[in-house]
Amino acid sequence: IARIPPANVFTAISSGVHIQAEKENKQNWVDQLINAFRFNFNEPERKVTVVDVKEEARLSHLGIVPDSRRYNTFLIDIGSGNTKGGYFPNGNTNDFKLFQLTWGTKSVANATEKNLGSDNSLDNYNRQMARVLTTAENAEIIYSVNESGSFPMSDNVAFSGGIAWSLATLIYPELIENSVVPVTYEDVAAFSEKLLKNYSTLTDQYMAKTAGDKNLNMDAINKEVKRVNQVFDQRSLxxxxxxxxxxxxxxxxxxxxxxxxxxxxxxxxxxSAFVNQNFPK
Incomplete structure (x- = not known):
């Protein structure tokens, strides 16, 4: 088996690790992690890059968005605890306008759970979630989108992250082979309604029973839908x-x-963009 030369192996620590260390005021955690990595792999000179939020968002854009849409696409990554992304406003890949929100899938769910009180019903969850999201919209989302200046500069808005993968899989299972799925606001709104009222129709068992198109790769669809339901339950979706x-x-x-x-x-x-950027030319 051919070995990959050490010079072609790149090591990086994501912004999430760095942010968590800063939150805990434990920056030494990152240093300890780097030192442990070098020691365990017996590579004391190994370069380990700590990627900050802006650089990770910039690299995500380079790695996800095709060159043909580089300068007219706003990329937004919805994570569990926050949301980040941005775009290139000046026609080059060095100047990157960062977009950030302190809300993510898990933080919305957590804030909603805290407001449930003694009523743990789905209806109350939906009601409290609407309040949490309205607060987030009024206090942060509207301002952050406007401040980014992205609306007049972007023809396309691409969403990545776990929730984007989940919705792409569940809304359009027939596009299982597509890595990028186009949607409309109405598509997502209708899916949101289905989540609340007909969640059982989004399971792999239901989809297997109701599949009408024999040309679809149902094994692949069922496997991916099952993965989604293992990662996200109804409320987190x-x-x-x-x-x-x-x-x-x-x-x-x-x-x-x-x-x-x-x-x-x-x-x-x-x-992938990090590797491309650092690979010897």
Whole structure:
């Protein structure tokens, strides 16, 4: 078996690790992690790059968005605890406008859970979630989108992250082979309604029973739908979908509508761009 030369192996620590260390005021955690990595692999000179939020978002754009849409696409990655992304406003890949929200799928779900009180019903969860999201929209989302200046600069808005992968899989299972799926605001709104009222129709068992097109790769569809349901339960799907809708809503205009896309493999985008950027030319 051919070995990959050490010079062609790149090591990086994502911004999430760095942010968590800063939150805990334990920056030494990162240093200890790097030192342990070098020691365990017996590579004391190994270069380990700590990627900050802006650089990770920039690399994600480079790794996910095709060159043909580089300068007219706003990329937004919805994570569990926050949301980040941005675009290139000046026609080059060095100047990157960072977009950030302190809300993610899990943080919306957690804030909703805290407001449930003694009523743990789904209806109350939906009601409290709407309040959490309205607060997030009024206090942060509207301002952050406007401040980014992205609306007049972007024809396309692409969403990545776990919730984007989940919705792409569940809304359009027939596009299982597509890594990027186009959607509309109405598609996502209808899906949100289905999550609340007909969640059972989104299981792999149900889809297997009701599949009408014999040309579809049902094995692949069922496997991916099952993965989605293992990662996200009904309530976390509701939280992530609700947050996505609030962000999409900022790009809905009477005079102009953006093209929305859900990216399935966004988690590896920044990594591939990082390797391309550092690989010896």
């Amino acid at each position: 509701m939280a992530g979908t609700g947050l996505l809708l609030k962000i999409m809503r900022q790009f809905q205009s009477v005079n102009e509508r953006k093209n929305f896309y859900l990216v399935k493999n966004g988690s590896v985008g920044w990594i």
